[in-house]
Amino acid sequence: MKILIAEDDVYIREGLTELLELEGYQCLVACDGEEALQVYVEKKPDFVLLDIMMPKLNGYEVCKRIRHQDSSIPVIFVSAKSEEIDRVLGLELGADDYIMKPFGNREVIARIRAVTRRCMTTQDTGKVDGFDMEDIRVSPNQLRATRGDQVFELSLRDVNILRCLYQQKGNVVSRDELFNQCWGRDYMANSRTLDQHISKLRKLIEKDPKLPRIIRTVHGVGYRF
Amino acid sequence: MKILIAEDDVYIREGLTELLELEGYQCLVACDGEEALQVYVEKKPDFVLLDIMMPKLNGYEVCKRIRHQDSSIPVIFVSAKSEEIDRVLGLELGADDYIMKPFGNREVIARIRAVTRRCMTTQDTGKVDGFDMEDIRVSPNQLRATRGDQVFELSLRDVNILRCLYQQKGNVVSRDELFNQCWGRDYMANSRTLDQHISKLRKLIEKDPKLPRIIRTVHGVGYRF
DNA sequence: CTTCGTTTTTACAGATTTTTTACATTTATT
DNA sequence: AATAAATGTAAAAAATCTGTAAAAACGAAG
Numbered sequence: 140m141k142i143l144i145a146e147d148d149v150y151i152r153e154g155l156t157e158l159l160e161l162e163g164y165q166c167l168v169a170c171d172g173e174e175a176l177q178v179y180v181e182k183k184p185d186f187v188l189l190d191i192m193m194p195k196l197n198g199y200e201v202c203k204r205i206r207h208q209d210s211s212i213p214v215i216f217v218s219a220k221s222e223e224i225d226r227v228l229g230l231e232l233g234a235d236d237y238i239m240k241p242f243g244n245r246e247v248i249a250r251i252r253a254v255t256r257r258c259m260t261t262q263d264t265g266k267v268d269g270f271d272m273e274d275i276r277v278s279p280n281q282l283r284a285t286r287g288d289q290v291f292e293l294s295l296r297d298v299n300i301l302r303c304l305y306q307q308k309g310n311v312v313s314r315d316e317l318f319n320q321c322w323g324r325d326y327m328a329n330s331r332t333l334d335q336h337i338s339k340l341r342k343l344i345e346k347d348p349k350l351p352r353i354i355r356t357v358h359g360v361g362y363r364f
Numbered sequence: 365m366k367i368l369i370a371e372d373d374v375y376i377r378e379g380l381t382e383l384l385e386l387e388g389y390q391c392l393v394a395c396d397g398e399e400a401l402q403v404y405v406e407k408k409p410d411f412v413l414l415d416i417m418m419p420k421l422n423g424y425e426v427c428k429r430i431r432h433q434d435s436s437i438p439v440i441f442v443s444a445k446s447e448e449i450d451r452v453l454g455l456e457l458g459a460d461d462y463i464m465k466p467f468g469n470r471e472v473i474a475r476i477r478a479v480t481r482r483c484m485t486t487q488d489t490g491k492v493d494g495f496d497m498e499d500i501r502v503s504p505n506q507l508r509a510t511r512g513d514q515v516f517e518l519s520l521r522d523v524n525i526l527r528c529l530y531q532q533k534g535n536v537v538s539r540d541e542l543f544n545q546c547w548g549r550d551y552m553a554n555s556r557t558l559d560q561h562i563s564k565l566r567k568l569i570e571k572d573p574k575l576p577r578i579i580r581t582v583h584g585v586g587y588r589f
Numbered sequence: 590c591t592t593c594g595t596t597t598t599t600a601c602a603g604a605t606t607t608t609t610t611a612c613a614t615t616t617a618t619t
Numbered sequence: 620a621a622t623a624a625a626t627g628t629a630a631a632a633a634a635t636c637t638g639t640a641a642a643a644a645c646g647a648a649g
Contacts, residue, residue, distance in 0.1 A: 180648095204647080235468040254468075294595080306480075310493075310505045320388040331638085332597055338638060357507060358605055358636065360520055519606075556627085557608055563628060583616060583625065 142251075143167045143184035145175035145201065146217065147193045151240070155188065158244050159251075172196025179205055184212075186251065191218040213254045217242075270305050272364055273353045275344055277301050284344055291343050296321055300336060304354065304364035313361040337362065367476075368392045368409035370400035370426065371442065372418050376465075380413065383469055384476075397421025404430055409437075411476065416443040427459065438479045442467075495530050497589055498578045500569055502526050509569055516568050521546055525561060529579065529589035538586040562587065 142164045146152040149170075156166045167182050169175035171194040179187070179201075187205060191198035202214050216237040235254045238247060269278040275286045279298045284291045293301075299321040304312055314333055322332075341348045355363050367389045371377040374395075381391045392407050394400035396419040404412070412430060416423035427439050444465035460479045463472060494503035500511045504523045509516045518526075524546040529537055539558055543551035551558070566573040580588050 235471070237466055237468070239466075296596085307505075311507050330598075331600095334636095334638060335597075341638095356637070358519075360507065363506075521607085555608075556610085559625095559627060560608075562626095566627095581626070 140186065140255075141165045141167055141182060141184040142186045142188060143169065143175065143178055143182070144188045145169040145172070145178075145193060145198070146188070146190040147171060148190075151190075151217075155247065158247065162248060164251075170194075172198070172201045175201050176204055180208075186255065187212060187214045188251075189214060189216050191216055191220075215250060215254060270302075272301065272305055275353065277305070286344070293340075293343075296336060297340055297343075300340065301364075304362060308364045311357045311360050311363045315361075317361060365411065365480075366390045366392055366407060366409040367411045367413060368394065368400065368403055368407070369413045370394040370397070370403075370418060370423070371413070371415040372396060373415075376415075380472065383472065387473060389476075395419075397423065397426045400426050401429055405433075411480065412437060412439045413476075414439060414441050416441055416445075440475060440479060495527075497526065497530055500578065502530070511569070518568075521561060522565055522568075525565065526589075529587060533589050536582045536585050536588045540586075542586060 140163075142159055144152060144155050144159070144166055146155065146168075147170050152168055152170070156168060159166050164186075167178050167184055169178045173195045175187075175189070175193070176196065178184075187202075189198040189202055193201075198216060198218075202216075205212060205214065213235045215235060217240060218237065219240040236250050238250055269276055271277075275284050275291075277284045277293075277298065279302060282293050282295065282298060284293055284301070300317060303317055303320045318333060337354060338348075341351050341354055345351045345353055353364060357363050365388075367384055369377055369380050369384070369391055371380065371393075372395050377393055377395070381393060384391050389411075392403050392409055394403045398420045400412075400414070400418070401421065403409075412427075414423040414427055418426075423441060423443075427441070430437060430439065438460045441459050441462040442465060443462065461475050463475055493505045494501055496502075500509050500516075502509045502518075502523065504527065507518050507520065507523060509518055509526075525542065528542055528545045540551045543549065543558060562579060563573075566576050566579055570576050570578060578589060582588050
């Protein structure tokens, strides 16, 4: 298991590296945000430890960009300042956990194990995360849908739309509601944005996009699963 | 969906608010136990996130009192101390889940979703949407009516007309009133619009459209269920 | 700064629903 | 029964809504 340690303080960085290598992890290191991103792209670690205050690019930003490539990779933030930590919650970063400096060895190990376990179980069972719609399975964390061994890559918005419809299966979900849930703002009367996404989704996941079985149109109101 | 966030720490409270609003929830906040109860009574949220240690009234107590009013509302406890969490399990509060601080965004979202889903299904089985008219059942949320296993697709307007008649069952509803309720404007003397809709509805849901049993005409005034 | 990929807007063609028209039928009144 | 007023309904017309290609705007990555 490869862990990326992004931390500018050399002592902490080396301390973490030594600790984690003793635990059997393979460590990749980065001294600033840009390097972290670069290493991430090149080496594709399985886990990321991110300091928040780093030169060039802060941890929030790094997390955002990493998440953009893989929405399910576990990320733990590391910081000395509790305000920084609290901000993590406020930003839409999807952090899995965080560790306050100064931290003890056991704490680091424990948290990494806990997060790993959480992520593992959701992947292993494949049941905790994801839901079925007709004959396809949607896995929000992987941004994917599958029918048998066919795999469809979905965007975050696609997943949200599907989830929205799924959560109210049987009921009609109005355009307004879909827009609110998936875009977080009001639906503008003559916008074809939603239709465009539905169209794209149908082309992707419906066997016959002309006769949709999963996403049905309810004229004058919205859509229904 | 309205979520009540009861949490005294301003950072965590605002972080949660921002996170959940991005997810499409409407957030209500409270800084202490008493406020939480007050907001609960006034706004009737659909979901409660409760910190355990709060000024004035602790989370256990708040939960107990909320449960007294609504024994089915989902409640998730939030706490940093595992002993506190353990007590939740010991007290018979009927908590649906709990979250340990520090927590990651995805954990919060995942738990809320899981609990919501659990409660949804219990609602699905328990709570049925709609009303009965004679031998058919009307489900406004699905825009459907059913007689046995026959399903009739209805438009929003159809449902409104039926609801209008249902709400005053036994009484005659004048054309004027129906038009006002369902179209939001005045009925124009020589418009056949309303009749047309009634006609369509009767063809759809009446066993014998010529001898209507659900929607009856009251000559010179309007219709009655 | 440029390029590539994605999202949003524009524009328009169909599709679907609602309203009107026109006339048949029913009901109340004389 | 004759008449006038109100209702029922098929079919045409009008209004509204949806689907989608293509252009424009946006954002991330190099």
